[in-house]
Amino acid sequence: MVQQVGPQTSQPPFIAMRGITKAFPGVLANDGVDLDVYNTEIHALLGENGAGKSTLVKILYGFYRADSGTILLNGKPISIQSPHDARAVRMGMVFQDFTLIPAFTVAENMALFLPDLGAVVDIDQINRRINDLSARYDLHVNPQAMVSQLSVGEQQKVEILKLLLSDARLLILDEPTRVLAPHEVQALFRVLVRLRNDGYAIILIAHKLKEVLDCADRITVLRGGRAAGTLLRAEASEADLVGMMFAKESAALQVTRQPGRERGPSLLELRGVEIRSQGAEPSLQAIDLEISSGEIVGVAGVSGNGQKELTELLLGIIPCARGKKLLFGSDVTNLSVRALRARGVGFIPENPLTMATAPFMTVLENMTVTQTRRYARWGGLRIDWPAVRQDVEEGLKRFGFSFSLYVPARSLSGGNLQRMVIVREMMHHPRLIIASYLTRGLDVQSTTAARQSLVQARDGGAGVLLISEDLEELFLLSDRLVVLFGGRIVGAFHPGEIDIYRVGQLMTGAEA
């Protein structure tokens, strides 16, 4: 019998979210989002990182509280204050980072999650229930196996089984394919389809187009915290989806380019560089990259495709397993971070608090830690604080930022912390700047100022590597653009030669 799928049924949706709005300090993560999920459908949420997908489902699951908006269950409004409430109305969620206890067996992990767990745990009965369910949905795992012995794919099966066993009817999967190999992805989708045919509702978060088109019945695209639209799979094409994911917006900053200008001398060169993969992190393979004086090279890609590894490799934190790294013409493959910084490399990391800050030291002290030798007097016995202060104040004036210098760095807001790092890394006029997610968490004005500072540095002859997920930013600023996917550079262009849609396709692996 052919099952009726999704919205054609006349019933109200199993879950309806209406006008969901959620703001975090400095970011509007969800802005009036509507979402309907019916029984018997796989509903994909598609969007870039930071588009608000995870926030939306975490609100649904009671992890966050929405600032405004309502949630309806079978047409009736309900209040979900905690994951406990969500489980009571038969929702279940598989998080990106699994919640299994490695030292327990599969069955013990399941027992912990059961809502009707008795005082005496009947493991045999649980084993039977696991075996029944896993036979039905082709989710084969050994109930007696220790979770620590299972592969990531198997752990994911356990997470799904756990939800089924606890009688969930709506399954939320937050980027389930991120950790899976291609054949495992196919197997997962077969399981999901079978579950859908049995009447389950499934929310699948994804940012790879192919996967969404392979598996989903309906697709809702989020962009910048808003719902950009909902399509039936039959109506959707790759081009439509890419268009909805990355809309063009007018930018405040006008960047002057001098077309036809000669490329300056090479500042940084990577030749056939590879790194060894560390656990689940992606490795980098066959990276050839050159940054010349006076250009901004943009790196586009969905985060988790090797961006972090690329910056750490450039900075000298991860060693090259193969290949060569040249800086200003000399081989720096094995130099330390300090040596590279001393040669004029500035680094703006993706997370200013954990990757660039000593949280309990003052802002002024934090401004000094990258350049302690520069400000040391009497052979290091004393630090010239007035000089630091003068340089910092000059830097603040240059960027038009202002924040207190004598408070612990930890007390700054996320945006101010990012400004602190930008000032610190740029105030000594570095010749090469590596910037990851430069404008994340900044408001419009500071975004413009931060971008302006990169352009200034470029016009002053510095080379810039700009890693971003914000394609508009990359198209606005970059003189050249490369796309990183799965640890490889899958394309290199001048922004004029290519449109934003094609880059979107490359970075989502639509044409890998």
Added chain:
Amino acid sequence: MTQLAGRGSLRFLGHKAWRTAVRYLSMILLALLLFAVILLISGKDPIQSYKEILTSTLGSAYGFSEVLVAMIPMLLTALAVALPSRVGLINVGGEGQLYIGAALATWAALTFPHLPAPVLLPLMALLGMAGGALWAFVPGYLKAIGLVNETITTLLLNPVAPKLIGFLIFGFWHATMDTDKTAKFVDAARLPTFFGTRIHLGLGIGLVLLVLFWALMKYTRWGLEMRAIWQNSQSARRNGIPVKPYLIVMMCIGGAIAALAGMAQVSGFYGVLLLNFSTGLGFMGFLICWLAGGDPLGILLMSFVVSIIMTGGNLLQLTRDLPYAAINILLALTLFVVLAKPTLLRRERA
């Protein structure tokens, strides 16, 4: 602008000093209160016992000098914990490092008895410190390459050192009539003593090192870099601070200072290397450093207080028939109170 900021930080400092004083006082009071209960249970009069501890230690010049003598190794072993702790390392290996320092100093004293004191004493100190540094290098290096946690390795190395010393004393160094100690050191191998008491040069060395430690952390480039590592080693690494060398070097310096305590004990206090001469001096330093939160002034105060308790306790043992273990209970109670401090004092902060 500047003045405002300056005044603000001054007020902040005053507040901080007041809070620190309250913290130490309340800790000591609470520990004394708890110990009084123990004394009562064992049938002793707590007030009388405390009085006796105080009069025997602070009541006479001799008693006071004995407190200072007991303080010397504690100052040094506490510093040996404090220095590595500033880059986030936990050095529980003071005891072993101290034994190694004593052993190498003894070797120099026994091998070169004819050298004059100005040559022999520095030689003993340097050899001892080199030994302690080497002993601490093993945990420091293993930590820096990310292999083993230094708390475990330093702790496990502790019982090894006294065994090694036993082997050396029994096998080679024992005096003709003794099996468990060496011959008395020649005068040139003894640290000078002062005022006709047992206070020796070790006290001056300890105090100077304490001041240097304070200045290092407060003023220098290295202090700044160490604080950055301590607070967030991930960011420190990205900011170009050589984290691994710091971990190794600070561990070695810690080991060297603990070894200096060992050298000071055999050269300044005993004048002979005795089997098992240290009954937990290294651990006492760890306790003091924790009590003081690694703060130089706190280390000075705390080692003074602990020395009063120890020397007074010795006396109580003789006069009041109080088992020495009772003093350990008092120290354990103090540590307990310190560890409980977060819940005790958080309300004041808010």
